[in-house]
Amino acid sequence: MGATPVIRVRNVDIVREGNPILRDVSLTVRPGEHWALLGANGAGKSTLLSLLGALVHPTRGTVEVLGHALGRVDMRHLRTYIGHVDPRHELRSPLRVRDVVLTGLTNTSEWVPRWTPTAEQAARAEELIALLGLGERREARWPTLSQGERGRTLIARALMPGPRLLLLDEPATGLDVAGREQLIERVDALQLADQELSSVLVTHHLEELPPGTTHVLLLREGRALASGPAQDVLTSDRVSACFAHPIHLTRTDGRWSVRAGRTPPRERVG
Numbered sequence: 001m002g003a004t005p006v007i008r009v010r011n012v013d014i015v016r017e018g019n020p021i022l023r024d025v026s027l028t029v030r031p032g033e034h035w036a037l038l039g040a041n042g043a044g045k046s047t048l049l050s051l052l053g054a055l056v057h058p059t060r061g062t063v064e065v066l067g068h069a070l071g072r073v074d075m076r077h078l079r080t081y082i083g084h085v086d087p088r089h090e091l092r093s094p095l096r097v098r099d100v101v102l103t104g105l106t107n108t109s110e111w112v113p114r115w116t117p118t119a120e121q122a123a124r125a126e127e128l129i130a131l132l133g134l135g136e137r138r139e140a141r142w143p144t145l146s147q148g149e150r151g152r153t154l155i156a157r158a159l160m161p162g163p164r165l166l167l168l169d170e171p172a173t174g175l176d177v178a179g180r181e182q183l184i185e186r187v188d189a190l191q192l193a194d195q196e197l198s199s200v201l202v203t204h205h206l207e208e209l210p211p212g213t214t215h216v217l218l219l220r221e222g223r224a225l226a227s228g229p230a231q232d233v234l235t236s237d238r239v240s241a242c243f244a245h246p247i248h249l250t251r252t253d254g255r256w257s258v259r260a261g262r263t264p265p266r267e268r269v270g
């Protein structure tokens with residue numbers, strides 16, 4: 001608990017066009033913690049993730065990345081500590097999986113002409129490709145990849161510079177059940193492989209939470225409804241309040257599932 005937090009957000013407000021989008025939100029992510037941001041559509045999850053990714057400034061409050069305050073140091077420098085997986089990644093050239101992963105080092109979508117990775121960098125790319133379960137697809141070209149393979153390629157790409165924090169914005173959106181399960185399995189594997197890495201994952205779906213999720217922040221209308229260790233925060237009552245709908249929550253083998261409707265208190269989680 002003594003280690004410098006990877007991210008410390010204190011009493012942040014974000015106002016856009018006069019509308020409050022985040023209100024008095026605080027969040028501290030420590031090394032090795034894996035957070036999930038949960039909330040209904042429009043709750044402010046993606047806005048909070050952009051703040052964590054040093055992509056936007058708060059209107060009020062403070063954000064520190066590894067002890068450096070946003071606004072006092074170069075945002076681009078801070079971003080080198082953060083791997084942000086953007087599902088809207090635009091790539092025009094038909095690069096191979098291996099080369100897409102290597103563009104994480106140049107922080108570009110396309111391959112930078114005349115840039116050559118070192119042998120060590122190429123080996124790291126191969127390691128990440130294997131870790132994300134893409135070994136057999138390493139030579140495949142981007143346009144031929146399934147959505148699930150693209151998502152996992154982008155996670156490997158984000159990890160290339162060795163960030164301290166990985167941000168995942170709804171990584172399972174659009175995946176079929178097999179694609180979703182492969183993704184969760186791989187996120188689980190990488191969390192186990194690097195005990196220092198922290199992550200923050202945004203989702204609406206509790207079924208998509210990797211079993212290694214340690215902490216949860218429930219957002220409702222821009223406010224933190226609850227925040228803390230997953231087993232404390234993820235109760236049927238709290239999740240029902242977060243989504244303004246009665247929800248029954250269960251946990252089996254480390255994974256969560258939900259169904260609508262009230263159940264007798266003795267059957268509820270928490």
Ligand SMILES: Nc1ncnc2c1ncn2[C@@H]1O[C@H](COP(=O)(O)OP(=O)(O)OP(=O)(O)O)[C@@H](O)[C@H]1O
Nearest residue numbers: 016017019021039040041042043044045046047048
């Ligand atoms: N630049 C902006 N100007 C005005 N309103 C904005 C802006 N960006 C986001 N919003 C509004 O802020 C609210 C929160 O948006 P955000 O995308 O962070 O929510 P979310 O929880 O990620 O939603 P979803 O689950 O639908 O992706 C929404 O009502 C959105 O319309």
